[in-house]
Amino acid sequence: MMRRTLSLLGLLLLSVGGALWFERQGGFVMVRVGDLTLQSSLFVALAAVVVVWVLAAVVASLVRRLRHVPDRIRGRLGQRRGIRARHELVEGLIELAEGRYALAEKRLESSAGAARLPVFNHLLSALAAQRRGDWKRRDDLLAEADAAEPRARLAVGLVQARLQVEAAQWEQALATLGWLRKEAPRNHRLLALMARALQALEDEAGLEALLPDLRREAVLPDDEMTALEAQLLERRLAALGPNAGADALAQVWKALPRGRQRDPGLRARYARALIEADCPATAERQLRRWLKDRWASELVEVYGELEMDPPQRAYNPLANWLKERPEDPTLLHAAARQAIRCALWGQARSYLEAATARSSDPAIDRLLAELYERLDEPEKARLAYRRALGLAPTLALEGPVKR
Numbered sequence: 001m002m003r004r005t006l007s008l009l010g011l012l013l014l015s016v017g018g019a020l021w022f023e024r025q026g027g028f029v030m031v032r033v034g035d036l037t038l039q040s041s042l043f044v045a046l047a048a049v050v051v052v053w054v055l056a057a058v059v060a061s062l063v064r065r066l067r068h069v070p071d072r073i074r075g076r077l078g079q080r081r082g083i084r085a086r087h088e089l090v091e092g093l094i095e096l097a098e099g100r101y102a103l104a105e106k107r108l109e110s111s112a113g114a115a116r117l118p119v120f121n122h123l124l125s126a127l128a129a130q131r132r133g134d135w136k137r138r139d140d141l142l143a144e145a146d147a148a149e150p151r152a153r154l155a156v157g158l159v160q161a162r163l164q165v166e167a168a169q170w171e172q173a174l175a176t177l178g179w180l181r182k183e184a185p186r187n188h189r190l191l192a193l194m195a196r197a198l199q200a201l202e203d204e205a206g207l208e209a210l211l212p213d214l215r216r217e218a219v220l221p222d223d224e225m226t227a228l229e230a231q232l233l234e235r236r237l238a239a240l241g242p243n244a245g246a247d248a249l250a251q252v253w254k255a256l257p258r259g260r261q262r263d264p265g266l267r268a269r270y271a272r273a274l275i276e277a278d279c280p281a282t283a284e285r286q287l288r289r290w291l292k293d294r295w296a297s298e299l300v301e302v303y304g305e306l307e308m309d310p311p312q313r314a315y316n317p318l319a320n321w322l323k324e325r326p327e328d329p330t331l332l333h334a335a336a337r338q339a340i341r342c343a344l345w346g347q348a349r350s351y352l353e354a355a356t357a358r359s360s361d362p363a364i365d366r367l368l369a370e371l372y373e374r375l376d377e378p379e380k381a382r383l384a385y386r387r388a389l390g391l392a393p394t395l396a397l398e399g400p401v402k403r
Contacts, residue, residue: 101128109141112148119149123159130163138163154184161193173197191219195228204235215257226265229256233266237273246279264296271302280306288317297330304334311341322351329359336367345375362388 095104105128112121122145129138139160146156157180164173177194184190191213198206211232214220220228236252237244253261253270260266267290274283287303290296300321308314315338318331325331332355339348352368355361369384 099131101131104128105132112144119145119152119156122148123156126159126163130167135167135169154180154187158187158189158193161190165193165196168200170197170200174201186213186217188217188219191217195220199228204232208232215260226263229260229263230265230269233269237269244273244277246274246277246282249273249277249279262294264290264294264298267296268298268302271299272305275302275305275307280308284308284314291321297328300328300330300334304337306338307341311338314338315342315344326354327358329355329361329364332358333361333364333367336371340367340371345371349375356384356387362390 091107095101095107105125108121108125108128112118112125122141126138126141126145129135129141142156142160145159146153149156157176161173161176161180164170164176173193174197177190177197180187180190181194191210195207195210195214198210207228211229214225214228233252233256236255237249240248240252249270256266267286271283271287274280274286283302284306287299287306291299291303303314303318306314315335318335318338321331322328322335332351336348336351336355339345339351349368349371352364352371356364356368365384365388369381369388372378372381372384
């Protein structure tokens with residue numbers, strides 16, 4: 001405030017000093033235009049120049065302001081349209097969530113032109129069209145989303161593939177994903193959708209070609225990856241035919257990555273293939289080595305399926321393992337199966353009764369029922385069959401297995 005006051009005072013003093021100076025100087029200014037002659041003092045002439053300059057500046061400022069009026073009007077209108085578009089987007093989302101798909105699509109598309117990011121409106125409209133079952137309209141809206149934001153081409157393409165998978169349009173989904181893969185060959189979402197489509201089409205050759213990328217990028221959860229590799233391993237083993245020998249099966253097994261060879265599910269499938277190929281001794285050696293390396297119920301279950309000659313070769317290791325794991329129901333079941341092959345009926349009964357008290361597996365109850373029938377105990381056999389069918393409660397948990 002003080003600075004402004006001092007500035008005004010200084011300007012006033014300069015004005016007074018300038019006026020006094022001009023008055024002492026005297027002199028005049030004459031301007032002749034044709035027959036017209038204008039004459040005034042020097043002070044008045046300078047004052048007139050200043051007034052004209054100020055008026056010209058004011059007029060120029062007004063012209064500039066008037067020139068920007070349309071832009072300001074357009075800006076305000078655009079701001080109002082943007083606010084309205086945001087409101088329509090929120091309302092469209094609510095209607096989409098509530099299942100009013102036709103109304104949601106209409107609202108979202110009507111406000112897309114005024115939206116800052118119309119790609120969102122088009123994508124949500126495509127989802128509404130998908131829910132209505134209008135695939136053509138969905139694809140048209142996705143094309144508009146792609147045109148509205150070319151930088152989001154991959155995202156829009158993945159949304160399209162996801163919606164096609166959801167609609168079980170497997171061939172179309174693969175075509176979309178194949179095109180996208182050229183742009184993003186390592187995208188996890190893309191690879192997962194492609195694996196799902198190939199599985200639905202039972203395209204095992206395509207899955208085998210995709211498998212290295214799925215492994216390298218760790219796209220699928222471990223359980224899904226194991227199931228997929230087991231399916232492909234099954235196909236490779238089946239392709240060898242019923243007369244395949246242990247060497248041919250081993251070649252297929254060694255083709256798997258070493259890390260996947262440690263998976264218990266895949267090991268169990270390979271061991272069963274050896275059993276089916278009439279190579280039980282080879283299967284038994286592999287299973288015993290794997291179980292020593294890493295205990296797994298899947299492998300114990302396969303061990304119980306072995307048919308060795310003599311059968312004690314498979315029974316004795318199971319009986320020894322039970323000394324360390326007497327509460328393991330899978331081990332008890334496997335030991336019971338091998339005890340039955342050895343005609344050790346009392347041991348088999350003890351194992352199965354202990355196993356069924358610790359597990360609800362119907363296979364254990366069925367085997368126990370068959371054993372009761374062999375031992376001429378029909379009432380206990382009937383009750384065991386009822387438990388296998390879920391029609392009777394399981395046995396109460398018993399103490400340690402008697403050997």
